[in-house]
Amino acid sequence: MNSPPVPASPRIIPRAEHDISRARISPNALKVLYRLKDAGYEAYLVGGGVRDLLLGREPKDFDIATSARPEELQTLFRNCRLIGRRFRLAHVRFGREIIEVATFRAPHDIAEDEGDAALSEEGRILRDNVYGTFEQDAWRRDFTINALYYDIRDFSVVDHTGGVGDIREGVLRLIGDPEVRYREDPVRMLRAVRFAAKLGFRIEAASEAPLFELAPLLADVAPARLFDEVLKLFQGGAAVQSFELLRHYGLFGVLFPATEAALAREVDGFPLTFLLRALENTDRRVNEGKPVTPAFLFAALLWEPVRLRVRDLANDELGELPALQIAAAEVASEQTRRISLPKRFSLPMREIWTQQPRFSQRQGKRPMRLMAHPRFRAAYDFLCLRAQVGEIDAELCEWWTRLQETDEAGQQQLLESAGRPEGARRKRRRRSRARKAKPSDA
Known part of the structure; x- marks a missing residue:
């Protein structure tokens, strides 16, 4: 046409x-x-x-x-x-x-x-x-x-x-x-995707054809401008459709090369299911008039590259948390070459990632200290998103949910029972009863 x-x-x-x-x-x-x-x-x-x-x-x-x-x-x-x-x-x-x-x-x-x-x-x-x-x-x-x-x-x-x-x-x-207009301003390719996704319109054939060929032009667009355009794409209430169209036209890989490479290694639907669930949640919040922070959005978009890098780095000497901190810094630094991410968003994004191992530490005072962290709620939501797609055991998300919803006595009970095998709890109770019986026997 x-x-x-x-x-x-x-x-x-x-x-x-x-x-x-x-x-x-x-x-x-x-x-x-x-x-x-x-x-x-x-x-x-x-x-x-x-x-x-x-x-x-x-x-x-x-x-x-x-x-x-x-x-x-x-x-x-x-x-x-x-x-x-x-x-x-x-x-x-x-x-x-x-x-x-x-x-x-x-x-x-x-x-x-x-x-x-x-x-x-x-x-x-x-x-x-x-x-x-x-x-x-x-x-x-x-x-x-x-x-x-x-x-x-x-x-x-x-x-x-x-x-x-x-x-x-x-x-x-x-x-x-169309080709001339896209070359004049490559961001028009992203605008085409955004309007098509947002309005439910089809892209006319002559306007669509160059999209498959001209994606590399986006690499020459200022990273700060691409950040603004990515927020419009994913925070406009049609994030899922925008993501699917970006991948269809080969545009997503220019914006998020490490994530696109990770998606090519999909196993049992992951990480695609994780990303889609994150974008579905984003759309729901936008359409309900609730705020969506770019920190959480980018944490989801870049999580799989971070996970893969942690797997390469982690060993007996380094440990999971230090490996995660290194991976977070490397992935964030690499991504900002394509899309700039202001520190007010990049730092919280990295905190969302680095809080994840701490959710497994459920003994002593650590859980209450974690709940007091300013990024706790975002990190908790991220944890539960991982649980929803089967990346981690759903019980961990459920435990933290109960900890937040119960009263002080309930919290104390959860903290006392956390992490102890059932047999160990029974054995400790028997020893306690034996010690109390000795004075009456004397």
Whole structure:
């Protein structure tokens, strides 16, 4: 299937023929739109916000495209901050909410002619700050379903690229030549997977074909940017589908090479079942409105490479815990070459791993000290996830669950009985009774 023909003029969907209501749009986004309109600028709600409203979904963000230049936006909005070099944007802040405002962009060939755009030898966009018209802005966006504009002047939806039809058909289609567009920005491959998984859309054939060949281009993307994209892929409520599509197109192995290598050595469904269960739990928490920490997500994604490295390192002299600490450091260091992981997440991730052997230490004061650890709950959840897929004995998870749920007397009973063989407990009780009998016999 080829890209749709370029229409002579955009399709205008009047308010009576779509379901977008201002009541469903952020009041702060409406403030920005109206202020731009009243100041004489063109201003449209654009992108995922319009797409989600047409699909009856709750938009996560409300982005705006306008004819106003960044310096004009800064004059118009006192709460405005300009960001970005490669792609200059304005952030208009209202408390914790940020409305992102972008000036209409020109196509890259025009931008290059004017000297304020640059492409690498591979065709990747290095700089893109030449401004254009409303129509030019629509045709340089990535997917047709993200190139829809809500006009605040008459509440219509403007469709230059056939996005409304693609939404109706459940099709994800790149605008322009797919290979060229992926080479301009390889992250578009990850966006294609994310939108397909999140929306349940199929990727149109011409847009899908290059995905199987161009995965290596992701290796040249900044690790910090890939971290942001991975969070969007796995914390958007469709982590399982995203994971399966990433592997299908060969993209996962570029992002997580050690994990992909471990998956190739699958035995009795492990580690695939562990990863799928972790991602299922992530989706459930996201869809229930519960938080998901990147530390736990990355701990699950990288656990099998850590396990394999521990197996190689552990010996009688080194021991399990030191081997685990070394393996955790090595795997984390190797992974950050592909995807950066800030210390506020990498350190807790490694603590989740290194707490695992401590759960087997159930005697004395160690269990209560472990429960007081700030990372205990995440490490406990990780332990039980391992038990669910049969990596460890389910009894260990059950014991720690009872320890948390019982009262102080119950905790003391669990601690006293932990780790003692049944026969040893009976023998100790008999010796105790014999010692008490001696005074009466004298």
